Amino acid sequence: MAASRTPAGSVTIQDVAREAGVSRAAVSKVIRNAYGVSPAMRERVNAAIKKLGYRPSVSARGMRGATYTLGIELPEFANSFFTRLIAGATTAVADSPYQLVIAPADQTHQEGYRAIQALVDRQVDGVIAVSPMVESAWLEEIAASTPVVMLGRHDASDRYDTVVNDDAAGARLAMRHLLELGHRDIAHLTSIPEKAVIDPGVPQVIRLETYRAAMEEAGLGSRMRVVGVGVGEAAAHRAALAMLGDPEPPTAVFASHDEPALGVLRAVADAGLTTGDVSVVGYDDIEIAGHPGISLTTVNQDGERLGALAARLLLERIAGRTEPRHEVIEPELVVRSSTRPPRPSATSARLRALGDR
Amino acid sequence: MAASRTPAGSVTIQDVAREAGVSRAAVSKVIRNAYGVSPAMRERVNAAIKKLGYRPSVSARGMRGATYTLGIELPEFANSFFTRLIAGATTAVADSPYQLVIAPADQTHQEGYRAIQALVDRQVDGVIAVSPMVESAWLEEIAASTPVVMLGRHDASDRYDTVVNDDAAGARLAMRHLLELGHRDIAHLTSIPEKAVIDPGVPQVIRLETYRAAMEEAGLGSRMRVVGVGVGEAAAHRAALAMLGDPEPPTAVFASHDEPALGVLRAVADAGLTTGDVSVVGYDDIEIAGHPGISLTTVNQDGERLGALAARLLLERIAGRTEPRHEVIEPELVVRSSTRPPRPSATSARLRALGDR
């Protein structure tokens, strides 16, 4: 009952060959721009292709040659930073014969593996992956047969390429900004779940370590406060509300990403406070951060540039490059109105009152 | 020099057959859960599969059978409504053997065709598409060989399924809300570009027509004001700024999507006004709309539900259903603080002054 998968309309290379009066091999040569084709034959074949509306089967191609498909594994779509990557990659491959295909991976731990494997199973010619959580050894195994570019990984393997922004530098910018404004009670809200075991080299970990180092350097080691929430705005909102209810709440929060930073902003508003009371810094510079209603100070890592660069590296690998490349992009601090100098006395009094009730 | 595409590690069905001491056909049966397999053989084969780490090649499978791949064509990632669809579809196929794969299509006109075609070329078992712009006739041709579910299309074909929200009802909710607040000068900002020729049946068109009808019904036909901007927040921002500079600016703006509504909000802030001066209503209820800094009144069309429903319909089609199904989801108005009663005298005076300078 199910419709036939190859209906009458489906035209194969054989049909084109018959129409043009040549062999299958000849048609194959023409569509691949291979050597050994006379202009006359090329023309006849192209005419036949056009006339019949022929489209090569990617599956059949994949069995021997290339699929002209690049796979991107993405762990999250809610965070618009990730979607910027796609925009960058899309434009980078726009006038290549390659088609981009995205495999969504849920936040859960195993999903990164599943999605990348699914792409490899589908014979993509190369993979760009954004899961910082998968093991390096496993990736190297994949990379042995399929070119791989990893985004946001600081562990430099010589089997795959990496593109990262300098998370240490970015986090330093954020912390210096808060310290220069005069903040001393600076909390860090990280997307690393409490008590999770995680590779070092993951952006969040580097941002966390940089926070710690900056606090120590400033002689504020005793005032460090790190809250590990998972992924998502909602979790950050809850954690921030709890934090603001503390007897001694922080005067500034540095969040590991913009998304949780939005949650903090929401919590600040919910608590009847403003960013004059509690400064907030994010990381990513997602689109909405610049909106006047949000106006979040954050660290910009140019997502489109990262995505485009990753795509270019992947194309180079496919073209034959084997020496690894590891690109680092410099982040920039974007100061908006979510960060202000602290109001020491008034604020702490007011917040203490809030904590008491 | 390029790495071999099928390295030493690549294990085929033949290897598994040898390891288990059975035929290729037997292994094939086991992995497809086909009839005619004894428990003993199943066990041996599964053990061999596990031992060798065998993964079936999707390309090879695609040549005869299924690829267990569902394709989603998406025109936009910046708009988080679209990404919600993915979340819904992902959960809907989570415990099916199918893998979701997304093909990005740029905003430009031809891109929808290109992306859908790319998916079909890759032998996906079914397609969910969100491009309202592609021609129905072309889609029906595609649908003849590959099951298709269209999102956000009101033209009910009997060759493919559709899932839409009731755009007319949603737009009516928005308009009624503004009218009940007392607004009379209501402008409509639509993502339809000026002077574009577009299928009726496209959500934006239906929202536009509903706006017109509501204005006429309320006796405000002469006060209709429609501005066609393209896609994107920035374009809406520019258009809104121009509109607010008018001698007689509107007291409320109904935008065809949340994204341009954000642009209007930004323009309102830039002009030194608030939503007390100019009310704004969007459509989609994207995540950020609920944030206190934005607090946009909008029409919620449950993206996740739409996506999940589309995926379910697609799975049904793949399973053999041939009668078309056309699902309509009822939207809901979400009132937040971006809509307030108009301030007739003060506002117009102030705005007029603004227009004069």
Added chain:
DNA sequence: CACAACTTGTAGACCGATCTACAAGAGGAG
């Protein structure tokens, strides 16, 4: 005990491309 019906596994064609090896013909050199 003969024959039917069912179960279990295999052989081999097939899907639609790519790609190697080679044949036929054209042009050039000596």
Added chain:
DNA sequence: CTCCTCTTGTAGATCGGTCTACAAGTTGTG
């Protein structure tokens, strides 16, 4: 004119699965 090289096109193996047809064995029935 012969031999060599280069160009142009073809035949046919090959990729890794699926699936049909069938053989062999097992169980049931009258």
